[in-house]
Amino acid sequence: MLKALIFDMDGTLVHSDPVHLEAFAEVLKAEGVDINEEIYRSKIIGRTNEAIFASLLPHLPVEEHEAYADEKEATFRRMAMELKPLEGLLELLDWAEAHGIKVALVTNAPRLNADHMLDVLGLAERFPVQVTIEEVEPGKPDPLPYLTALERLGIKAEEAVAFEDSPSGMRAAKAAGLFSFGVLTGLTRDEMREIGADGAIVTFHDRALWEILEHRAAS
Template sequence: MDACVFDLDGVLVDSEPVWEEVRRAYVADHGGTWQPDTQTKLMGMSTGEWAAYLHEIGVEQEPGDIARGVIDEMAARYRDGVPLMPKAVETVRRLAATATLGLASSSPRRLIDVVLDAAGLTECFAATVSTEEVERGKPAPDGYLEAARRLGVDPRGCVAVEDSSNGLRSAYAAGMHVIAVPHPRYPPAPDALALAWRVLPGLDALTPELIG
């Protein structure tokens, strides 16, 4: 493979529980009603998309204000410590020694930079993309296609490492070989998991030999 492109939330950082807690509280505090499928829908959305969705379920503020409020709270949580996934740092550094790495995340640029800096992983990635920087969030392929473009490689020659349903669909739509590392609390839907080239129990199973 020419490159390996990681997702961030749920793959390298255990942020989905934090995102859910922060956005649930924000919805409750600003007049909205959290729906049974809200968390599933939000996973993979770009900042503009999820802010618009929270407005649709009753949050009284405009989407731009919603986004700023939620991201400010997420940044405050991360200042108290970034909840990295098991073996995330070791895996990225191991692969970076022999492979070109990229990142395609639904997180805003501000939070991507905070996480990678806190983990000491910034220099491991040749290119990083936030879906704020492309037209559509996941499950559209835009973020993964942009990551491949910035890396200067054909997406069909890339491996993507994902955990969520929308992330798996996004990487598959981009033409990449998708490795699924399902999150234990937020497992992907069976139809999305079926798109995976490989399904791994954890990041420690992601080896240079597997993606070579």
């Protein structure tokens, strides 16, 4: 029986990747690092800031990585004031509430970003269970963030469905044993399938999603 829906944040609740790309580009131009779509997809999307800045600025010490990460996140929050929930998300959350299905957030983003984005999207009260990067070590692609959410929800992996947009997030969800949908805001359907997604959707209106959810909710 379906008891919970567990969501990643960036690229899943909201198509925020273009804003993240812009923030990385602005902050890293001082180091002569050009952030384009290819770099964003291969070295940034879904990864922790620790891993991102170690990869992009290997010549700098960890302390400077942390300083750049803080600057990048502050820049992102400044830029991300007009984002809207991904199409169909609000209807899905309403359906979950009406059916007594819990919802949770699992993100590699820091707490400041999670609070900011949920406020901007008008979703601050919709996610009673939230797991951010400060609360778990390691983050995705390790399954620990999802295992932590399952523990807090008080359910088993087979009783939940996860939504992810990145390779690291999908690998984390699948390693935790969850049936998982890939949200196609950054990857293609084939790319999602290759990293283990059970299904792929463009928006939360997709019929393929609702067929699964309604079946599992009725089981």
